[in-house]
Amino acid sequence: MEVILKEDVANLGHRGDVVKVADGYGRNFLLPRKLALQATLANKAVIEQMKEAAARRSATEKVQAQELVAKLETVSLSFTRKSGENGQLFGSVTSGDIASELAAKGYEVDRRKIQLNEPIKSLGDFTVSVKLHREVTGHLSVHVAADASQEVAEPVPAPAVAD
Structure with a gap:
């Protein structure tokens, strides 16, 4: 099963990545917890917009994290x-x-x-x-x-x- 990650998942991938996972892992863990979407053509188009928004959000989160670390x-x-x-x-x-x-x-x-x-x-x-x-x-x-x-x-x- 191919899924598009909506959030970073440890040992799997980052937000926006298209990854291949076992059917049970996708159906029983990733999809119910809204960590991923099924990789369909429509979702792939939506994910491009999400990637752009995620890149902007990640940049601001990184700046905030650097300020907090200081x-x-x-x-x-x-x-x-x-x-x-x-x-x-x-x-x-x-x-x-x-x-x-x-x-x-x-x-x-x-x-x-x-x-x-x-x-x-x-x-x-x-x-x-x-x-x-x-x-x-x-x-x-x-x-x-x-x-x-x-x-x-x-x-x-x-x-x-x-x-």
């Missing part, structure tokens, strides 16, 4: 988490945590654009990639520190109970 390069995020003795976190810092912290600072970034191979599970400084456009990638500085209220206290002995 602002994000100066941002440093700090997280405090409970941790064990060897610096391993109880829990983790995820892309959702980073996105919510950026939103608190006034930067709207979708969590899916924050590229963490796996959640951060240890203390320290990390550099996190943010892919805002297919040609524009920025980097954030993330610092994970131990929770200060996590001091190790001596266990208090239980009061003796008289029998």
Whole structure:
């Protein structure tokens, strides 16, 4: 089945590309989610107009992404988490945590654009990639520190109970 992509699809193609896919993938995934159109003659004519509009939209999105990356390069995020003795976190810092912290600072970034191979599970400084456009990638500085209220206290002995 040949389809025309309406949006960028990972490992398949970019907006406006005509690609050949398995019938089931096209019918059950791409078409219902409105990620693609069937490649008919009428749709191919419409797609040319969509390509021109997409090129203009992509250019403006790229400029906006470059402006946001310039602002994000100066941002440093700090997280405090409970941790064990060897610096391993109880829990983790995820892309959702980073996105919510950026939103608190006034930067709207979708969590899916924050590229963490796996959640951060240890203390320290990390550099996190943010892919805002297919040609524009920025980097954030993330610092994970131990929770200060996590001091190790001596266990208090239980009061003796008289029998």
